[in-house]
Amino acid sequence: MGSRARHRGRRPGALGWTALAVVALCVAGFALTARQSDGGRSTAGVRTPQSTAATSPPAAPAATATPTPSPARDTPTPSATRTAGPTTQSAKSARSPKVTAAPPKLAAKSGTRVFSFVNGLRQTVWLASGEQTATPALSTTGWVLRPGRTLSVRVPDHWNGRFWGRTGCTFDSAGHGHCATGACDSRFQCAGYGAIPATLAEFNLNSWDGMDFYDVSLVDGSNLPMYINLVGGATKDPISAHGCSRAGCTHLVDCPSALRVKGDACESPCGVFDTDQYCCRAQWAPRTECRPDQWPVNYAAAFKKAEPFAYSYVDDDATSTFTSRGEAGYRITFATSP
Numbered sequence: 001m002g003s004r005a006r007h008r009g010r011r012p013g014a015l016g017w018t019a020l021a022v023v024a025l026c027v028a029g030f031a032l033t034a035r036q037s038d039g040g041r042s043t044a045g046v047r048t049p050q051s052t053a054a055t056s057p058p059a060a061p062a063a064t065a066t067p068t069p070s071p072a073r074d075t076p077t078p079s080a081t082r083t084a085g086p087t088t089q090s091a092k093s094a095r096s097p098k099v100t101a102a103p104p105k106l107a108a109k110s111g112t113r114v115f116s117f118v119n120g121l122r123q124t125v126w127l128a129s130g131e132q133t134a135t136p137a138l139s140t141t142g143w144v145l146r147p148g149r150t151l152s153v154r155v156p157d158h159w160n161g162r163f164w165g166r167t168g169c170t171f172d173s174a175g176h177g178h179c180a181t182g183a184c185d186s187r188f189q190c191a192g193y194g195a196i197p198a199t200l201a202e203f204n205l206n207s208w209d210g211m212d213f214y215d216v217s218l219v220d221g222s223n224l225p226m227y228i229n230l231v232g233g234a235t236k237d238p239i240s241a242h243g244c245s246r247a248g249c250t251h252l253v254d255c256p257s258a259l260r261v262k263g264d265a266c267e268s269p270c271g272v273f274d275t276d277q278y279c280c281r282a283q284w285a286p287r288t289e290c291r292p293d294q295w296p297v298n299y300a301a302a303f304k305k306a307e308p309f310a311y312s313y314v315d316d317d318a319t320s321t322f323t324s325r326g327e328a329g330y331r332i333t334f335a336t337s338p
Contacts, residue, residue: 099118099119099120105152106152109154111156111157112156112157113155113156113157113159113328113329114152114153114154114155114231114329115152115154115155115163115329115331115332116150116151116152116153116231116330116331117143117145117151117152117153117163117331117332117333117334118150118332118333118335119145119146119149119150119334120333120334121147121224121225121334121335122147123147123167124145124146124167124169125144125145125165125166125167126142126143126144126165126166126167126169126179126182127143127145127151127164127165127166128141128142128163128164128165128166128182128184128190128194129141129142129153129161129162129163129164130161130164130184130191130192130193130194131162131192131193132161132162133158133159133160133161136156136157136158136159137156137159138153138156138159138161140153140189141189142184142187142188142189142190145165145334155203155205156205157205157206157327158205158206159203159204159205160203160207161203162200162201162202162203163200163201163203163332164194164198164199164201165198165199165223165224165226165334166179166180166182166183166184166194166198167179167180167181167182167223167224167265168180168181169183169188171188175187175188176188179195180262180263180265181197181198181262182195182198183195196267196268196271197221197223197261197262197266197267197271198220198221198222198223198224199216199218199222199223199224199225199226199310200216200217200218200219200220201216201217201226202214202215202217206327211323211324211325212323212324212325212327212328213322213323214228214321214322214323214324214330215228215310215321216307216309216310216311216320217310217311217320218253218303218306218307218310218311218312219311219312219313219314219316220267220271221259221261221265221266221268221271222253222255222265222266222306222307223262223266224334225243225250225253225334225336226250226307226332226333226335227239227243227250227307227332227333227335228322228330228331228332229241229330229331229333230324230328230329230330230331231328231329231330232326232327232328232329233324233326233328233329234325234326234328235323235324235325235326238322239309242337242338243333243335243336243337244337245308245309247308247309247319248305248308248309249308249336249337250306250307250336251306251307251336251337252336253266253302253303253306254305255302256299256302258272259272259299266302266303268299269295269297269299277296278295278299278313279292279315287315290313290315292312292313300312300313300316304316309322
């Protein structure tokens with residue numbers, strides 16, 4: 001767990017992704033979903049693929065994603081600019097009438113996957129990646145995604161990390177600035193955690209027995225609606241193209257007033273109250289003792305209602321962790337269901 005206050009909502013899991021995968025598969029007999037701990041650093045070991053290069057659109061915030069991305073750059077050269085429009089999750093962040101550009105096509109490359117990001121909102125999303133394995137790692141960790149646009153990023157196989165969207169950002173030409181939500185130490189290129197609250201897309205590729213583990217997490221709260229789709233691979237996608245699962249579709253969080261921060265963003269109860277009983281730590285931290293229905297207020301229910309397939313609290317494993325085989329690509333969409 002980070003020592004700074006902004007990380008207080010995170011708690012490392014008792015087991016890594018891989019260990020929990022083994023336990024779940026032994027119990028469930030290679031079922032689609034497997035248990036894993038959320039809300040903290042992933043500790044599963046990884047192997048270095050043949051290629052660790054990450055290819056992405058240019059890292060300049062002033063430029064929109066284009067169908068033919070340029071090689072990734074570690075040092076951004078953004079112009080001083082601020083996004084227009086809303087900066088937090090609310091009704092004004094509703095789905096854009098249509099996505100104005102198809103996901104860029106990246107040629108297949110051994111040892112990597114293609115992750116596509118779609119902005120179906122009426123506001124700019126400042127995409128970020130962080131808390132990743134040291135090897136393999138993405139060399140570029142910040143991008144800009146305008147409303148109705150898409151971009152693609154090449155991700156190394158065996159990569160373990162997360163993506164999220166930042167809102168309301170301002171950066172100077174050296175890549176220094178700030179964001180209303182999801183900020184990375186005032187940098188355009190991230191190097192670790194993003195500030196909470198932030199909706200997270202978490203991945204552990206080829207983690208165990210040839211399987212990927214992935215999820216959407218609202219453990220640290222929510223700043224943008226998000227869902228993940230499989231692209232290729234050998235597993236049937238449990239989420240529809242419009243962000244729906246058997247349990248329900250993707251909506252904005254109807255945030256309880258006690259958790260509302262930074263406009264309409266919604267922080268976790270651990271982040272707001274920093275108390276033991278909300279599964280933050282101490283006697284309520286173990287999986288068997290983490291019971292939202294026994295909290296003073298069941299705040300997890302608001303997050304689960306908005307995204308039924310996502311983590312609503314740290315031990316919400318049963319319906320929130322997904323696995324896939326066949327080295328699929330992934331599409332991460334910032335939008336609500338129509």
